[in-house]
Amino acid sequence: MSGASVLFDAPGRRARLRHNLYSVLVVVVLVAAGWWLYDAFADKGQFTAAKWKPFLEAEIWETYLLPGLEGTLTAAVISIVGSVFFGMIFGILRLSDHAWVRWVAGTIVELARAIPVLILMIFLFAVFGDYDLFPSDQLALAAVVIALIIYNSAVIAEIVRAGIKSLPRGQTEAAMALGLRKNQLMRLILLPQAITAMLPALVSQMVVVLKDTALGYQITYVELVRSGQQEGASLQNTIPALIVIALIMISLNMALSFVATTLEKRLRSRKKGGAVLAADSVLTDATPGVDITKK
Secondary structure, eight states: OTTOOSSSOOOOHHHHHHHHHHHHHHHHHHHHHHHHHHHHHHHTTTTSHHHHGGGGSHHHIIIIIHHHHHHHHHHHHHHHHHHHHHHHHHHHHTTOSSHHHHHHHHHHHHHHHHSOHHHHHHHHHHHHHHHTOSOGGGHHHHHHHHHHHHHHHHHHHHHHHHHHHTSOHHHHHHHHHTTOOHHHIIIIIIHHHHHHHHHHHHHHHHHHHHHHGGGGGGGTOOOHHHHHHHHHHHHTOHHHHHHHHHHHHHHHHHHHHHHHHHHHHHHHHHHHTOOOOOHHHHOSSOOTTOOTTOO
16 A cells, blocks of 8 residues: 555556556657658758768858857847846736736736737837838847847746745735835745746746747848758758757757756755744834843
8 A cells, every 4th residue: 555645546457557558659659750750861861971061160150050049149148138127027017006007017918928929020120120220230139139028028927926926825914014015025025935936937938038039030130040041051951950950959948947947946945944034133113112032
């Protein structure tokens, strides 16, 4: 009975045999699909040395891939910082005590979430070009960054709102009983805990931002996917170029996830190891005539 669980019945001998059979079948299907894909590429000569040799030359990286990687990282970093900043603001505004503030913030968030990012990029690129709002060499970057910030800040605002509302109600009531103002409650008690809880969702959205920079291809923004396709078109090795681009993007996403996971672990360990504050270090205005420091 040591292996029994209150959540599900432990599988018997026939069930374990059936699960193992399913696992073997899935592995066989995946191997067969992988072999079919490899064979199809091999028949087209996609694995010949001539198609992969250019990626060993520094000139190819300096001409195509590194400028594209720089464009992707530039747009991603600016968009992530802007999305988190505005997302935090609108997430807090949606929890305001004033109904009109909640209504305005909610309307902006819902509208921003409803607009497809690609359409927003194309629209902003056209507007910026017609009214000369940015230098000509920065039009595409501005359209990509602003479109990503508008959309992803709305998503992050909902993540922040949900993270704060998931905290126990008693913490808010206790802080209000101590006389803390709303901004102190949010800054000192709710946000530090909510950030730790919603960090996995934030990381997922940051990965989305990084991948969505590739949509800038449609408005001539020089990013990694566009550079890879240009390299593939010039040297007639489009498939190998896209495979290299995919590996680079996967590496960037994995690195971002690793950094965020490490940060989350440190925040949680610091939270668990934090010292408990004494009552007299928290209460600043005790009830007149009562000395809370006396035993």
